[in-house]
Amino acid sequence: MAEGAAAAAMLRRAVELDAASRFPEALLCYQEGIDLLLHLLKGTKDETKKSHYRQKISDYMDRAEQIKKFLAQEKEDGKHHRQIKIEDNATGFGYESLFRRYLTEAVTEVWVEDPYVRHVHQPPRRSDFFQLYNFLRFCEMLIKRPGRVKTIHLLTSEDEDRGKDLQASGLEEIRQSLGKHGVVLEIRYSPSIHDREIRFNSGWVIKIGRGLDYFKKPQGRFSLGFCDLDLRPCHETTVDIFHAEHTKKI
Template sequence: MSHNNVPGMEASAVSVLKRAVELDNSSRFQEAIVCYQEGIQLLLDVMKVLKDESKKAHYREKIKGYMERAEQIKSHLVREKGEGKYHEQIKIAENATGFSYETLFKPYISEVLTEVWVEDPYIRHTHQLYNFLRFCEMLLKAPCKVKTIHLLTSSDDEGNLSQQTSALTEIKQSLQTHGVTLDIQFSSTIHDREIRFDNGWIVKIGRGLDYYKKPKSRFAVGYCDYDLRQCQETTVDVFHTKHTKTS
């Protein structure tokens, strides 16, 4: 780690911690914790290569403050989860960016996560099937040990049933080679959209997984990187429950 890179590392740490404070002020506590932890780690890395003692002392003080705040939030969350009162709301604005599945779900994925339930009536058209595949890919890359993904969706009654069936079969076979079982069920009455993790988190997105706008073209920014893709306006509600296993 070169000393020349210190300004860049400092800037990263400052921007991540600034984001943590913004999330904290918006009561998006679970997300704030993730940012506090990342920012604190970045500052610790900066301190390892800093020569200036007064700057080190300044950062030590800052880290202490951020750590205390992160601990306070953790205690608050533990209490709320214990009382079954946890509820966090994220509003995604029209044309907002920065909401890839990785970014949105990261705060709720932990090492103990092994089973996921996705209820979304609209995993039918090509782009929706790709959204579901991207969601599965995100879980495979995340720091968890997902073994089973349950999908409950509705059959495509617009003549694309064979495409929906074959695509889901291909996703199922592909996931199997990665040691993950995909259990697919169809319901004609499903309406609600929710994603449940067996570590207690329930995420309800107004538009389900299909909250991205179509890119302007196949070679437009945001076509490949979903953090750069514009979103449609929607609301994400996050709950926590201790009774998570469904029969």
């Protein structure tokens, strides 16, 4: 009974750590819990219990192997720097196509630094809000892949004159909408922000020359690319992707 309680407690802890994206610790708890279950399996003659233990061992071993592969890939990826040159009018570079490789289940927190998450022209019109729409689309992608993101930090510059209120109301609407999905949006403004950068708490850093606004305006509201960013022509820009672990070595 004591061994059974110890195994259950260890595996409960593994699942909790797994859900919190604390994968190295979760892997150790899974391994210890599995060892305890194997010991229980050897010591029982009850066929029903044996079947139960075998199924549990198989399930936890599968999850432990998934985590082991994920951690190995993260370690390998951390050695590399990838650069993508997006040509003028190129298509196929929507946010999901660009970021999905790096949006693993380890990503729970995201930082976006972009000075132009606002509208462009004065006087403001509905069609001027493409930067805000781009940020909204980026947020939509984050909560879909793979659904573990809990906090998004936005650092941008404050718009001027009439655009200031419209920028604030647009971002507040996005914040409230994200809140309904259990995601917190923290917004800060800086008058001196210049660099554009996106960071994931898994260690990945993405620098895009034009920030999130590297798409050209669609030719019309009913033209291809208006909704699907993979079909939207892009401005020429460069994307640099690297891991924080890599920056410590150079």
